[in-house]
Amino acid sequence: MHSPLLPGRLILVGISASALGIILYSQLETLSIAMTLVGLLATLIGGVIWACRAPIVWSLLSGLSIWVVALLLLELVNINVHGTTAMFLPVIFAAVISGALLLLIAAVRFVLSLRTRKH
DSSP, X not given: OOOTTHHHHHHHHHHHHHHHHXXXXXXXXXXXHHHHHHHHHHHHHHHXXXXXXXXXXXXHHHHHHHHHHHHHHHHHSOOOXXXXXXXXXXXXXXXXXXXXXXXXXXXXXXXXXXXXXXX
């Protein structure tokens, strides 16, 4: 049986690793990219595990808020693919994927809950 604390810990470790990778980009380019990607993957896995257990409304709100943050990051940060702000591109991509997965999980759980209520 999985620990109920596992999703929260994965999300926290993933965000920490991603943030550290972004901060260290100018000093340790290759290592920071790997750290950022591993952190984003851990955050994604933790978010999916959490969304499978969380109330449907919270999964829906989390998916939408992740999309809003990704849109704001895309609009407010002047991303230069040849500079250090290029590190935000995988973060935005992961946010779009994470938000879509959380919304998909919420939709599937909602449809399944409707089907079980009819029976």
